[in-house]
Amino acid sequence: MATVPGQLVWEIVKRNNSFLVKQFGRGTQSVEFSRETNNLYNLNSYKYSGLANKKTVTVQPVGKDLSVLLATTKKRKQNKPTAMFHKSVMKKEFRRMAKAVINQVARNYYRPDLKKAALARLSAVHRSLKVAKSGVKKRNRQAVKLYGLLKFFIDQYFGNRFPTGPAGSVEF
Structure with missing residues (x-):
C-alpha cells in the first residue's frame, strides 16, 4: 500500500469523520x-x-492504580495496527512520569511541539486517578459546641425521662 501524505489525509478527514464532535x-x-x-x-x-500525522503521542490511564500509558506510533508499522505503537507503562510518582514524557517526546526529537500538550494530558490523567482521602471528616467546632449545649439543657430539663439512643445520644 502506498503511503499518503499527512496534509492530504487531513484535507479529506478534517470536516467529516466519525470522531468529530461539534459544539x-x-x-x-x-x-x-x-x-x-x-x-x-x-x-x-x-x-x-x-489520523493525519505519522508521529503521534497518547497518554492514557491504565487500570485502577496510578499507572499511566505513554504510547508513540512507530513510523514503519503504520499498516499493522497491533504493532503500530511503542507502549510504555509508567507506575511512578508524577515528577518522574513527567520527566519520562519530556524525554520521550521532546528530548528524543520525536515531536517536541507536543511537549506541552503531553504534559497537560499527563497532569489531567494523573489528577483523575487520585483517590479522595477517606476517613472521618472534621466537624465544625461551633456545631459540636451547640450540640453539646443542647444535650446539656435537655438532660437538665428532662433528666432521665427522655429516651436516649445506643451511644447515649438524644433522639428526637
Whole structure:
C-alpha cells in the first residue's frame, strides 16, 4: 500500500469523520472536538490529529492504580495496527512520569511541539486517578459546641425521662 501524505489525509478527514464532535455556542461560534485516540487536546486540528500525522503521542490511564500509558506510533508499522505503537507503562510518582514524557517526546526529537500538550494530558490523567482521602471528616467546632449545649439543657430539663439512643445520644 502506498503511503499518503499527512496534509492530504487531513484535507479529506478534517470536516467529516466519525470522531468529530461539534459544539455550537451562542451565535455563529462553534468548537470542533475530536475523539481520536492519539489526540492529546481532543481538538480537531492538524497539529494534534492522530489520523493525519505519522508521529503521534497518547497518554492514557491504565487500570485502577496510578499507572499511566505513554504510547508513540512507530513510523514503519503504520499498516499493522497491533504493532503500530511503542507502549510504555509508567507506575511512578508524577515528577518522574513527567520527566519520562519530556524525554520521550521532546528530548528524543520525536515531536517536541507536543511537549506541552503531553504534559497537560499527563497532569489531567494523573489528577483523575487520585483517590479522595477517606476517613472521618472534621466537624465544625461551633456545631459540636451547640450540640453539646443542647444535650446539656435537655438532660437538665428532662433528666432521665427522655429516651436516649445506643451511644447515649438524644433522639428526637
